[in-house]
Amino acid sequence: MNNFFNPKSIAVIGASRSPGKVGYDILRNIVQYGYEGAVYPVNPGATEILGRKSYPSLLDVPGQVDLAVIVVPSKNVIEVIEQCGARKISSAIVISAGFKESGLEGAKLENEMIRKAKEAGVRFIGPNCLGVIDTHSKMNASFGAGMPAKGGIGFFSQSGALCLAVLDRALPDEIGFSKFISLGNKSDITDTDIMLALAEDDDTKVILGYIEGLTDGRRFMEVAGQVSKKKPLIILKSGITSSGAKAASSHTGALAGREAAFSSAFKQSGVIRAHTLNELFNYALAFANQPLPRGPNVAIITNSGGPGILAADACDGSDLQLIPLHKDVVDELRSFLPPVASFYNPIDILGDSGADRYERATNTILRDERINAVLILLTPTAVVDVEAAASAIASISHLSDRPVLASFMGKQSVERGVRLLMKGNVPNYSYPEEAVSSLNAMYHYRVWISRPGKTYPEPVGSKNNAAQIFAKAGEENRERLTDSEVHDVLDAYGFSQPKGLFARTSDEAVAAAKGIGYPVVMKIVSPQVVHKSDMGGVRVNLRSKKEVENAFFDITTHVRNIMPAAHIYGVMVQEMIHGGKEVIVGITKDSQFGHMIMFGLGGIYVEVLKDISFRITPLSREDAHEMMRETKTFPLLRGVRGEAEADIEAIEKSLLALSQMATDFPEIIEADINPLLVRTRGEGVIAVDARFTIGGE
Numbered sequence: 199m200n201n202f203f204n205p206k207s208i209a210v211i212g213a214s215r216s217p218g219k220v221g222y223d224i225l226r227n228i229v230q231y232g233y234e235g236a237v238y239p240v241n242p243g244a245t246e247i248l249g250r251k252s253y254p255s256l257l258d259v260p261g262q263v264d265l266a267v268i269v270v271p272s273k274n275v276i277e278v279i280e281q282c283g284a285r286k287i288s289s290a291i292v293i294s295a296g297f298k299e300s301g302l303e304g305a306k307l308e309n310e311m312i313r314k315a316k317e318a319g320v321r322f323i324g325p326n327c328l329g330v331i332d333t334h335s336k337m338n339a340s341f342g343a344g345m346p347a348k349g350g351i352g353f354f355s356q357s358g359a360l361c362l363a364v365l366d367r368a369l370p371d372e373i374g375f376s377k378f379i380s381l382g383n384k385s386d387i388t389d390t391d392i393m394l395a396l397a398e399d400d401d402t403k404v405i406l407g408y409i410e411g412l413t414d415g416r417r418f419m420e421v422a423g424q425v426s427k428k429k430p431l432i433i434l435k436s437g438i439t440s441s442g443a444k445a446a447s448s449h450t451g452a453l454a455g456r457e458a459a460f461s462s463a464f465k466q467s468g469v470i471r472a473h474t475l476n477e478l479f480n481y482a483l484a485f486a487n488q489p490l491p492r493g494p495n496v497a498i499i500t501n502s503g504g505p506g507i508l509a510a511d512a513c514d515g516s517d518l519q520l521i522p523l524h525k526d527v528v529d530e531l532r533s534f535l536p537p538v539a540s541f542y543n544p545i546d547i548l549g550d551s552g553a554d555r556y557e558r559a560t561n562t563i564l565r566d567e568r569i570n571a572v573l574i575l576l577t578p579t580a581v582v583d584v585e586a587a588a589s590a591i592a593s594i595s596h597l598s599d600r601p602v603l604a605s606f607m608g609k610q611s612v613e614r615g616v617r618l619l620m621k622g623n624v625p626n627y628s629y630p631e632e633a634v635s636s637l638n639a640m641y642h643y644r645v646w647i648s649r650p651g652k653t654y655p656e657p658v659g660s661k662n663n664a665a666q667i668f669a670k671a672g673e674e675n676r677e678r679l680t681d682s683e684v685h686d687v688l689d690a691y692g693f694s695q696p697k698g699l700f701a702r703t704s705d706e707a708v709a710a711a712k713g714i715g716y717p718v719v720m721k722i723v724s725p726q727v728v729h730k731s732d733m734g735g736v737r738v739n740l741r742s743k744k745e746v747e748n749a750f751f752d753i754t755t756h757v758r759n760i761m762p763a764a765h766i767y768g769v770m771v772q773e774m775i776h777g778g779k780e781v782i783v784g785i786t787k788d789s790q791f792g793h794m795i796m797f798g799l800g801g802i803y804v805e806v807l808k809d810i811s812f813r814i815t816p817l818s819r820e821d822a823h824e825m826m827r828e829t830k831t832f833p834l835l836r837g838v839r840g841e842a843e844a845d846i847e848a849i850e851k852s853l854l855a856l857s858q859m860a861t862d863f864p865e866i867i868e869a870d871i872n873p874l875l876v877r878t879r880g881e882g883v884i885a886v887d888a889r890f891t892i893g894g895e
């Protein structure tokens with residue numbers, strides 16, 4: 199990748215003499231920001247552009263070319279790529295648009311280009327991109343306006359427009375970047391290539407990315423997991439909602455994956471997820487400028503009550519903690535703060551505070567070693583010298599190994615102070631909540647890098663026993679497994695199930711109930727009925743011969759009335775399970791990431807509450823552990839108001855068994871066990887009802 203960032207010579211094919219044209223702007227950017235290598239404009243109609251000798255064709259350029267920047271019309275790009283091959287130029291940036299993003303013809307052209315580039319041994323960024331900037335080699339091979347300051351943020355983006363916006367936002371505050379990479383259609387070099395390159399790049403401290411869609415979700419997870427252990431990897435993903443997804447596919451022709459899949463993938467690979475551009479920027483500032491907090495304890499210093507409370511509320515909704523300060527520290531604060539100040543966290547040093555009080559209070563608080571981070575809020579009162587306060591905070595932060603973040607609120611009166619803060623590497627946020635969420639992201643990242651590797655269970659289940667079942671259903675081109683097949687598959691993976699007997703007639707049902715023992719449950723058996731209770735097809739707690747006979751009659755007539763076309767085979771008579779809590783566990787398949795395991799609490803309420811969590815397979819023990827705890831209703835399993843704790847470990851085992859099953863049988867498209875009845879701790883779980891949908895690999 200070095201040729202893309204630090205080439206010794208660049209040829210701009212399609213360089214133009216007309217200002218305002220992309221081919222002109224790129225050449226101008228390369229020349230004007232101090233790039234020190236050789237620059238060769240290529241344009242058949244020019245002899246000189248911007249003071250550089252121009253060549254009719256790439257083949258005429260003398261000497262070695264490390265990087266080709268291609269700006270010619272799309273129909274001519276392939277020819278230039280071939281010339282690159284002939285000249286042994288292995289790196290190119292294809293700025294030209296008119297490919298996949300423009301329709302079918304463009305997509306064909308793009309495929310042809312990919313093929314030709316492979317043949318010619320040329321790796322390329324783009325097409326349909328803005329270009330590449332490397333501040334450290336002073337190379338601006340883009341048509342963006344302006345050159346960002348040198349710094350530690352490496353940014354890649356699928357959207358060129360977003361590059362422009364980020365660039366423009368960075369310029370006035372002199373926010374430092376190492377590299378800017380506009381990836382465009384990503385038809386050769388992709389996000390993962392760039393992530394790996396930035397992970398290795400000494401100039402880059404923080405990696406920032408904007409993604410609309412991915413082509414290989416699994417590869418992304420693998421690379422992101424590796425990279426995020428080295429450097430913070432902050433990603434904004436758009437195209438999550440269905441309308442956003444539509445915009446994304448018309449934008450660069452990428453198919454956006456679903457929200458659940460992406461959010462699981464990000465979690466499992468340590469990606470710090472930004473939900474808005476603002477968040478992306480906020481996080482980048484924090485990570486690029488401050489050390490990570492070693493723990494969740496934060497102290498808030500403020501000169502006014504309201505913002506302090508807002509910040510405290512934000513902490514409350516995060517994993518950060520506001521612990522009371524050490525007694526000695528409080529005593530010292532008392533020695534110089536007015537008695538009406540607040541010494542509890544948030545520490546309110548009052549509206550008449552000057553810069554000196556900010557300085558002293560911050561220094562004092564940092565003496566409390568249990569405090570992992572400090573957040574300084576300032577409302578511009580008439581008393582406070584904002585710039586003096588900013589300078590004092592910047593010097594304290596400079597000497598501290600703990601993160602210091604600021605929120606100087608307002609605009610006009612804090613502007614110069616904010617600039618001093620930023621210059622002193624103290625990120626400033628317009629609102630306290632933003633500072634808190636940035637600090638929270640840092641804390642999460644700290645937890646991610648310090649946690650030990652994932653552990654995977656030994657394979658469970660007897661794949662062989664289930665294999666025949668899946669094979670048979672596959673041969674018969676069936677989408678669903680029958681009830682008895684479901685039973686046998688679950689059995690093969692160690693799931694307990696209620697005792698059950700199939701009955702075709704009322705008499706058989708009575709005999710079955712007698713064999714199983716009262717009370718029993720009866721359910722309709724029909725290939726057309728998917729949700730049995732919705733069709734009046736389930737009766738529970740049947741205690742006698744009479745009740746079984748009535749239930750048989752009720753169930754069969756009811757289903758026949760609502761679904762006259764349904765084939766009714768009979769009923770399943772089941773052992774009635776008492777007590778236990780209902781959860782749902784299952785498998786789904788995402789087009790990008792493959793199988794995911796689902797967990798949710800609530801049985802029949804699951805669709806209403808939507809309190810579910812996902813993880814992409816294969817599940818580690820940690821994944822299984824965390825995904826349960828992520829749901830809001832998880833505490834119900836722990837037991838509320840004196841209830842006994844449910845067998846959480848058994849659920850964990852079930853999730854891992856499903857993950858194994860999904861790995862063993864790629865043809866599973868969907869499976870759910872609903873309910874999985876969870877008994878009290880030590881007593882296990884029972885798969886009461888399940889269905890499987892399968893399809894070609």
Ligand code: ADP
Binds near residue numbers: 886
């Ligand atoms: P469906 O989901 O197709 O409507 P289920 O088999 O899940 O059918 O039954 C519906 C509900 O009936 C379950 O969510 C559960 O509450 C209850 N139920 C079903 N079978 C049993 C059983 N064997 N023991 C106890 N309750 C059961």
Ligand code: MG
Binds near residue numbers: 873887
């Ligand atoms: Mg069910």
